Amino acid sequence: MTEVVVQAGVAGTRRGSPREVARAGGLHPLGVFILLAGAFLPIADFFIVNVALPSIGRSLRATPGALELVVAAYGLAYAALLVLGGRLGDRMGRHRLFQIGAAGFVLASAACGLAPNTWVLVAARLVQGATAAALVPQVLATFHAVLEGERKTRALALYGATSGIAxxxxxxxxxxxxxxxIAGSSWRPIFLINVPLGVAVYYIAGHVVPATRSPHPSRVDLPGTLLFGGTLVALLLPLSLGHTLGWPTWTWALLGLAVVLGALTVRVERRSERAGLTPLLPPSVLRLPSMARGLAMVLPFSVGFGSFMFVFALTVQNGLHADALVGGLSILPMAAMFLLGSLVSAKIINRYGRAAIAAGAATQALGLALIATVMVETWPHVALIALAGPLALIGAGQSLLFAGLFRVVITDVPAHHAGIGGGVLITLQQSGLALGVATLGTIYLALEPHSIPTAFATTVGIQFLIALLLTVGARFLPRFTSGTRSDEPVVFDA
Structure with a gap:
């Protein structure tokens, strides 16, 4: 496939066959679907392990700390390398990095599914996270660089929906x-299922995704990459393992180091940009109204979302003594409403803008308040059907939040920084998910031995407050207009 350099909005046509459109540098609807499928697999993989941890522990005789590493290793590699993945896509070609990431993800998933012991599984999860970091940023970057107008708006909304649905x-x-x-394989199919799905994505993407790169490729910012990655590792590793290990001294030392490394990252990136270079995290891009204000809402939203999924699964399985199947099915009302909401979210957001985001946050807050009330008032005889209504409200609200915030964040990012914008966005989302489990999940685990309903209500109560803050915070997002062309400046009004 011939690689082309495109500006946003130049090659967004969808006339002709998917292959013809891709060769012309455009993106057919099938190409949009395949890119979304490529993003779906790595995001789903972060959550698919939650309900399988007990089975993995029994099968591999893993300690609780080792099981924590099975989750943490993936999240650490994924979050730490996402921005680098976006930068490499801008420089080397987004289609090329997408396929490299897809191939690596398939091989790492096979290694996870065939792992003979815990440490091989942890190592394979590290590789899986790293390859996911090469794959996922190319999706948003390609949308941002190739599509225009309403097609771009719909694609960004679908990406946000895909993240939540996954x-x-x-x-x-x-x-x-x-x-x-299946065939007595216990937990292994949760990884092996990625193999046929990933192979299909790899093959089809080779024919229907355009090979584009940034018109202004920049060198890799090695100091910024190392400092930023070190900051994330120093922050997320102790937060992921601290509770399980009893918060030894090294966890607190790493948290202190994260503060130092974070400050150094900011200083080095500012100096690099003043010198006329293109840093890994350009301060000028992060100061864009949509980026700065949108990211300020993406982080707390992701913290609340990640912790809710974790806490709800534990409450249903440990508190209500449901098996893995019932535990998974209990979330179905939330999934169904998220899917339905995602189908209409693009039109709603395009018409009502930030008011739709506020409505989504308020709807989520209502659902959280109701589910906490049901849990506390009917415990221990909680009927899962009684949770369906609150879960449906939570899913509907989150569909608007996901789609709206993802659209806002990268709307005014220049096309040649599309990979950076997508990488920063997904990094913050992934870091927020991990922080939610590490912080609110720790609160839940500390209170659970005394009272499961109290533990659930406390953590969901914090998530409720986050949703209220998002409702108010939506007022301060940049006002975006519908139908704005992506090759023109977006009109913002604070």
């Missing part, structure tokens, strides 16, 4: 696959 479906699929125990 999280919910991942947990649901994990329960189904573990319970099915």
């Amino acid at each position: 999280a919910v479906v991942g947990q649901l699929a994990g329960g189904l696959l573990v319970t099915a125990d």
